[in-house]
Amino acid sequence: MSAQHGNLVSEGKCVQWQQLLKSGNRIFIGSHAAVPHALIADLSAHSKHLHDIEVVQVYALGDNKWANPEYTQQFKVNALFIGGQQVRKAVAEGRADYTPCFMSDIPSLFQDGILPLDAALIMVSPADKYGYHSLGVSVDIVSAALRSAKKVIAQVNPKMPVTFGQAFIHKGQIDAFFEAEAELPEIEATELDAVTERIGQYVSLLIDDGATLQIGFGNICDAVLRYLGNHQDLGVHSEMITDGIMQLMQAGVINNRKKTYHQHKAVTSFCVGSKALYDFVDGNPHIGFYPSEYVNSPANIARNDNMISINSAIEVDLTGQVVSDSIGHQFYSGIGGHVDFSRGASMSKGGKPVIALPSTAKDGTISRIVPHLTEGVGVATSRAHVYYVVTEFGVASLRGKSIRERALELIRVAHPKFRQQLLDEVRQHYYVPNYQTLKSVEVPELGRVGFKKLNIDGQYYDLRPLNPSDERRLQEFFYSHTKETLQMRYNTVPTQMSREKSCTLVSVDQASDLALCIVRQKGSAAEIQAVGRYYYVPTNNSCEVAFVTRELHQGKGMASLLLDQMIAIAKARGLAFMVAYVRSENQKMLTVFERAGFQRVPSDDVGEVHLKLALTGTH
Template identity: 35%
Template sequence: MTAVPPAADPSDLLRFVGPATDVIVPGPNGEPVGFVDALEAAAPGLDGVRVHQLDCQRDREYHTGCHGDRLRHVSYFLSRDMRPHYEAGGVDLVPNDFHAIPDLLRRRWRNPLLAVAASPPDRHGYVSLGLAADYAAALLGEVPVVIEVNPNLPRTNGLHTLHLSDALGWTEVTTELVETPPPPVTDVDRAIAERVAERIPDGATLQIGIGAVPGLVAGMLGDHRDLGVHTEVLGDAVMGLIESGAVNGRRKARERGLATTTIVLGGGELYEWADENPGLFLLPVDISNDPRVISQHDDLCSINATMQVDLLGQCASESLGTHYVSSTGGQADFMRGAQLSRGGQSFIVTHSTAVGGTVSRIVPTLTPGAVVSAHKNLVDKVVTEHGIAELTGRTVRERTEALIAVADPTFRDDLERAAKELGYL
């Protein structure tokens, strides 16, 4: 193995950033903060540099578009801070399914440079990408890379390791990790979670993400047996479920006995748990979220949220009308995987109403301009606090009736009248 060169100052690594460089940065805790700080400071002298990143959690001045084409941000999933910048035209957004991001980058990059945060090296000089394998891990060995070692990052197991000598250069910067607080929980969330939890069998492999309902579902499965985890974001609630003993992964078709994910995101206790945990395994996103890989697990149960469902079952999960809130993420990836899994189920969860009960989330047709995140043929079960609408294999009339039945009672008559006008009933 080549000897490891000494650490450099973050600004020294900018020599690898030339005109028209596409700098590829991992998700929340994979961002090399010191390197991006230096890149932003050097923006007046840059030429056509783009930073590609999913779910950026650190707001920066250049996100406003103040540097024009000298330095511009390209997002693959809008965080809360990125939404206003996107609406103001300061950042760009690439529509995508999460598993496809590596290939989308390959198709469009000009002069790619991977810039990653990593755990401290082991005694052999190897580092891991810590809490964010995602698309960066898929590109290791293919794209030139600079590494920022963050002593706060845990060393995790998986297909996301590399040797310091594999990098063009490396630096060390101590950065506090992004933590996500537990979401507030309502009685409606509990009612929805109970309906989902009762449908999950022993031996199921779970995709449970971040949010109130998925977290509650995980908390309700402690008495189950032989569960497995194959997800895209592993959070605090899944850690708790694993620690309860309900998860052992024995029935998984691959990575048997391991909880697999591509991102770990939550609180400090989760990050301590992840550090050198032999039962946790991070995969590149083009493996973790590949529907063909997901479908190999029998009884794959996927839980995702949406904001609006029409009477055909189309789900708008990433925009309110033309107002973008996020992006597709891995929702369709796991819905396709569950659809192809033997015994698989996908649950779309939503409150039946919004805005204090004045607006129905079950609607005759989606709000004009709304992005269809999950088309009708993918949607299996829609769950509200009023029940579960099972849509797979049902006619338009049956789907419509099932969705009206799980809408808030206040809106059911209006939905029925609209369905008749649309010719669904």
Template identity: 35%
Template sequence: MTDTMSAYADRIVTAAAAVELVKPGAHVFLGTGCATPLSLVTALEARRPSPPDVELFHFLTSALAQDGAAYDSRFRHRAFFVGSDMSSLVRSGAAEYVPISLVQIPELIANGRIRPDVALVQVTPPDAHGWVSLGVSVDIVMAILRVAGTIIAEVNPRMPRTHGDTLIPAERIARFVQVEREVTEYRHPPIDDIAEQVARYVAEIIEDGATLQIDLGRIPNEALKHLKQRRNLGIHSNVITDGVLELIKAGVVTGAQKTLHTGRVVASFCLGTRELYDFIHDNPLFEFHPIEYVADPVIVARNHAMVSLSQAFAIDLTGQVCADQFEGGFYGGVSTLPDFHRGAVRSPGGKSIICLRSTTDDGERSRIRFQLLSGEGVGLARYDVHYIVTEFGIAYLFGKSMQERALALIEIAHPKFREQLVTQAREAHLVRSDQKMMSPRQYLVEEERVVDLADQRRVLIRPARADDAMGLKDLFHALSAQDVYTRFFRRMTSLPYEDAQRLCNVDFDRDVAFVAVEGPRENENIIGTGAYFLNPTTNYAEVAYMIAPAWQGCRLGGALQKRLREFAQARRIKGFVAEVLPSNTKMIRLARAAGDLIEQEDDEDECRIKTTF
């Protein structure tokens, strides 16, 4: 050990002396995120004369741009992710963006496309056995260091020592530069009410026992704040932030139901505050591994109920997602988006969620577009996309037709752009020529209710959506001929699309409709519906129901009636009226079961029931 420490001491130099090892034409790797070796980068930028033809390459850098000023580099850069440090350099042409999944970095190294002559990183001091830890940044760093010709390291005692595959022998490092400064801290900027609403909707999809991958976007990280009521969540993520720490302290993240690395938080790098760094220091709860392991779709899929949550810039009506360009400029990157997405959807009970604001920040343009703009590349193909979430609701696209996905996306677009999107979709034959959008508001997720029926079955009663039309047609065809007659007062063998739309494509002001569904959100089956249509002159609403035969007799009709009544009473509606056949004893019993004031008028052909709340 004495020899090891002596050799370590012999290699301690100043930053200026260390970067003299960078030769002309060298390809120089910079460490990632909050572990970016700032003193080494500063010394290299200050070197005079500058070594010619040097290229710096990296994944995500942090704190190179100071005090809001753009980072001005003397060298050309090659970036696998365009963050705030690199955005101005990419726009000016002084940096090149490489769109690639980080999982493929080892492949580029193996075939010589990436040639790390020198690597500049930040590490912990050597331990008693002569090993240093990469601390908060393993990601692509470990793959680079395994083949780098020369490694130069800042040694920072403030860097947390982390568990997992984070150690390299000090003897591999050519020069050490001692620094003692706080590891760069990262805090997500505050979000507004719109992003907050998106985050709330995202949290609605995440269930107890899920294992989460949370990408770097503000909205995904805000969603963590709305998971305090969940139980036994796990983390298997490319990156972790302080939001994960809050859930651990709240007892929400336990990893108890993880099927891979049970009880452990698995990540590849960390961006956070000193509080998070102190918590992960020498804490076996956390395991940091190279990105090619953490984001390998096969590995990801081994986690039961894996949820991948990422943020996008735009999506078109067919479901094509853009995640690394916005209005012609590169920002963000491919990173691990496709890998976690594919792993999550292959996981038993897994989900992939893409979230975005419905409009640009100034509210002038829709991010849900008829077509992606020129300069907006496809990060996820339409056939791969599952959940899309905006502040106006949740759309599930996988396995849906072009018409179904266009309707679902228009319904979660900003209301002021919906009519334009419907018109464009009609002209392109993406939707029917008679398609209209009625609801001017967001999907009312707060009005969803899970109810237990008399036979112990559990169903979800939720607000109807425009894309429920085909599900309602299926419900219609499940009815008996007598059920159809008692519901519609005539013999019908089909439910015209226009009539189906009237039962689901409503404004939730004068006209309201709820559907009862069974099964997961990804594969819902509509088993019942209740709707009312308000007469503003009388302030009474005409009410009607359809219940699938297999679900009659278990009080589903009563549950739908209760949901409609609650909604109506909250809007000060006086009551319901229903025109029913005298033979429709089920409907008459349902009306009387509410216990309110009932007025019943009978004649030979029909019975009029008036319920006053």
């Protein structure tokens, strides 16, 4: 660039645009909260002689006036990420272009001359005593743009925070200076509705202590951060940081000490939020701002063990394809870092790419879990990149799942009023057998998130309802049993658990009957350790209870935990009593029931003990 030769064309309050630009040039404008609005306003006011200037930008906070119809002859926007109503409207009306690309790939578009830049309009802090200006709150693709542009024109803003990392540019690299003080645009936190809160709570359950986070933008991601207050030793490697990240750093929840890449430092490329956030990053040595090609590199992301990538989506189809940049034929946002971090997290040791979205849109009139993608949309994240999809109805685990299993998992977290429709439609395209039925899968008595965490002998397990996607897991559980266990549980030794039989056993109407399991979850891998059921008997408002536990865990109290939970649920549902039938030689199971208060009742079968627990009037 010419600035390397110390060619200072302009300085002060007046930029000599005729010396810097000509019609038909391509310019880049700084991104996110670092858009040089005063500089762009000066360009608009003093360059009426210029025409057809292509403005390359990503999300630009604030008023994007240059995208308005009255500037059509002067500027044409080429959005690499669509942000704000003005740019979105211009793209929809054909007055602006949208170029889909990964955030990690944008720098090479500049550097390789695919989108050569004649000028970069950026905003910086005043120079330090060594002559270096900070790029402040947005290093991201600004860093590559200023390295690639023929001219660099900077708005010097005393309000711009000084950030560290790779955030500096020497004054000798800048061709023209425009001094203008301005507050940075802020984004205020909004109130979270119940749906968003619940999604945030579910996602937080996927995050283990010591994990490293990438968090996207929006209410759902804010909700996730609000539910991490009791976590420990979290780290950050994220293209953006927000007020929620700041608050967790101030609380000591995020301390970056368990990170395996850039230990003890939060790594980002830009920040957006409140003035408090901008003050927090100002001169903060614990946060490193680096270029997008570095932060968003999937290889670098993967160098963080236990990397958790959390992003939202517009819709997800029943095979796991994710749409994030368009609504039908209308382009809405962009790909951004969504795919970079999903890929990086999937490559990370213990990593988890997570997609979180509400189950419905347009006031609940349409499902965002869809049997097939809407016409006109594009796939941002492929089926293979998604490990978890989270809605307010739970967590769908997709990694290693067949199309049939994925469909069942995703239908389970869709809104209940759309589940049967989704199942009917998916049968027309994917192999979901006819005997697969749809029944109530929620057990509200288990609490808001629908399951409970257990610590048994220092190992963590989930106590949750069985659901249709557990079909294969239940088969594996059955075939793990010894003949003795089968004899005790079934009073015979069955030799086969067919897919159809397993499907029947996991397709439980949890609103009347009950089927709970204890699962050892390790990432996307889940193994059933114990199953407890009761079958509702409407004639006398009672239920019959039965258990089976994996041999490895017999005697560890799993059956007692399941029984206690089922007793509590039966009481909450107003059942009169519970009964059980146990082989007389099965002393361990008899002990479990009797410790829970079951009493033996007379029986004509000498080989079997009948037990009963009265529920009404008990507490």
